[in-house]
Amino acid sequence: MKHLILTILITSFAFSLSFEEVREIEKEKGVLEALSSYRVLAKREDTNSIFRLATLYLKGEGVQKSISTAKIFLEQGSLLNHHKSTYFLGKLYINKKSPYFDEKLAFNTFLKAANDGYAPAQNMIGQFLAAGIAVDKDYKLAIKYFEYASKQGDEDAHCNLAFMYANGKGVFPNFGRAHQFAKEGVKNGNKKCIKVWETYNLEKYDEDKGWKFNFYTKPSN
Structure with a gap:
């Protein structure tokens, strides 16, 4: 009877916790203490918790590493429109060392x-479009996607646009830009x-002063 009451109390406590509170428990006491919460x-479709579980199993951090279990959580998060889960699921598909390697599926994800x-x-x-991975090369469309990301302040997208302008791929070469x-x-x-x-x-090239570069580098509101 005492064991049943204790189980009920622990379960009730777990249900009352937020993701932030469970994260603090993990930091202070370790993964195993936070895992059940x-x-x-x-199960309540908290996407932050779903993604955290996915990353724990991906890395084998405090739990036995399991790509298949991580994939299940990433799929769950993706179905709930958690973009980071969808992105990491795509990375799982594009990784050649992954048992789920599938370039076309990665692209669609x-x-x-x-x-x-x-x-x-x-x-x-x-990057898929610029390299012709899973789809035909399309430099102009690649530029558009790089620009979408760049306008949100994505640094890798800035670097990719620098390469495209230096190379003249999909745009006229412009070393200043x-x-x-x-x-x-x-x-x-x-x-x-x-x-x-x-x-x-x-x-050695001067910046392209005549172009409104801040439009691309300032994060969108």
């Missing part, structure tokens, strides 16, 4: 989040921006 919240305005997924779709797109990423140590900067010696 995350699961309770996941990223596209779902991209079309909902999620910047990292928009940037990824641009490439300079503008890459310079902040270079300061931040972004390897992609640094590579473009050094490969095309962008330091």
Whole structure:
């Protein structure tokens, strides 16, 4: 009887916790202490808890690593329109070491989040289009997706646009504009921006002052 009462009290307590409170429990006492509460919240369709469970199983952090279990949670989160879950599910499909490797499925998964305005997924779709992965190469459409992400302040998208302008892929070559797109990423140590900067010696080109670059670099409201 005492065991039953204790179980009821623990379950009631778990149901009353928020994701933020469970996260604090994890930080203070470890994953195992927080796991059951995350699961309770996941059953209540709390997308933050669902995604946290997915990442724990992906990394094997405090639990036995299980890509298949992580995939189940990412799919659950994606169905609930949690863009980060959808994005990580896409990354699972694009990883050649993953048992679920499928480039076409990866593209369609990223596209779902991209079309909902999620910047990292928009940037990824641009990369698929620029490289011709799972779809035909389309530099002009790649530029559009890079721009969508760039306008939200996505640094990788800035770097990709720098490369496209330096290379003249989908746009007229413009080293001054490439300079503008890459310079902040270079300061931040972004390897992609640094590579473009050094490969095309962008330091020697003046910035494109006649272009409203802030429109692309200031995060959208």
